[in-house]
Amino acid sequence: MYQKYTLASPPSRRRFHPQIPMRQMETGRGVSAIIGAINFQRISSMAEHVSVTQISKYVGQEVTLKGWVYNRTDKGKLSFLLVRDGTGFIQCVAFKGDLSPELFEQISHLPQESSVIITGSVREDKRAPGIPGGYEVGIKDLQVVQTAELDYPMSLKDHGVDFALDNRHLWIRMQSQWAILRVRATVMAATREWLDTNGFTAMDTPILTPAAAEGTTTLFETEYFDEGKAYLAQTGQLYNEANIFAFGKVYCFGPTFRAEKSKTRRHLTEFWMLEPEIAFCDLDGLMEVEEQMITHIVQRVLRDREPELKFLGRDLSKLENIKAPFPRISYDDAAKMLQDLYEKETDPEKKELLKFDWGIDFGAPHETAITQQFDKPVFVYGYPSAVKAFYMEPWPGRPEVCKSVDLLAPEGYGEICGGSERMSSHENLLARIHKEGLPEDAFKWYLDLRKYGSVPHSGFGMGTERVTAWMCGIEHVREAIAFPRTIKRVYP
């Protein structure tokens, strides 16, 4: 089952347009010309231009809003416009008695998505819908910049996934999608803010890379002049390991590409990954960094995006709780926990999904089962080396296990961060590269890092869309990025 998208749209009527010369209206083919006309002339006698986010500061004052008609409801001598300006949604009310007959007629026939400049007085009114809502503007004047065409496709009520995504360029105007993408922006800003104020240097790592960094995943390939093939980066980590020996603590934050044919609600082929890397840092130190940073992100989203989260119906109490420290369990303990859960499960279908043997990686049902035992994100550390990347430091005294750690978000959101302490010995790394059958030449520079002042160091990757989806309580990561790229979609 999949959640339907609820979208609002107004009744839309248009009988005449006073700002278009009659001569143009009368020509047969003139309709599209009329609709397409843009009027940006009459911007005089306007009050101060304010944004919807700031509207509470202007109660009792006359202001000007610039935005788009998101919805319209007519009620006799009243016309309610729900106007969005990019920063929020606010109700604007036209009362026939306050306006010229021509202007009221025009307002009460404005099509959805028409661009407008509105002047009016701000008042508090609990009935007024919007984000944040509770305020409305009594219209004194309204200028139509463009009367939108009548066939705006993102209509009211439910839309299927395919239709919504085909119209993603318009869908992002809708309240739910707008709210999600605002949260995303705040997640990203909070991430950078925490890192920048905690001694990290922002480094950009290459997007075009010579070969598979981890030697496992499928990569997007492209021609590279006379040098043969280049590949779109799946991680900046190896470069960041070089960067820390120059800058100590670094991070990269950019697009990442995975050509695997993953087809789930947690995967995109192009997503934005944050990757911090830290010198003189072991696995315990890494977990501290992760929990501090995640705590900061969650608390700042709560502070700055409460109206958006409330609109999305997010249970804020589930997020208010997210504060360091987070519980830490070993892979061994997680395996025991899964065994107990397996034995307790009575539903045969669910029982089958929980089946687990030491040595395998967690599947989605396993992650979900583990995180359901906690009301905070949980660290699972010490995975079997066989299921993790070649560069991870072996656990002292237990070579079959490595110093890796995944951070699993609650409520079934699963892995949001994956990291490890990196192998710091030249000898061990070289041996592992040989064992994996990786080309030693390609890793010469990476091996050099272990020769000239090697230190214990650690780092992790965080999936922006997964964190955003968790913050918003939405089902699928494709809504947590403006233009998602999935196995079946590169349009729009």
Added chain:
RNA sequence: UCCUGACUAGCUCAAUCGGCAGAGCGAGCGGCUGUUAACCGCUAGGUUCUAGGUUCAAGUCCUAGGUCAGGAGCCA
């Protein structure tokens, strides 16, 4: 790549055993001073994914193909 399912009006969906193609929303026109996806009346809107087949008769049954979704695997 594998498993499962869906495809009918612009959108979301109905259509009983194989028997006249339907509704809500959206669009157009009209009504209403507090609407929240308003409500009420009227109007327009269809190559039922494609190609074959069975049948007096196919949206419905059969075959092949297409598109999309959910899940698995892989990963952040």
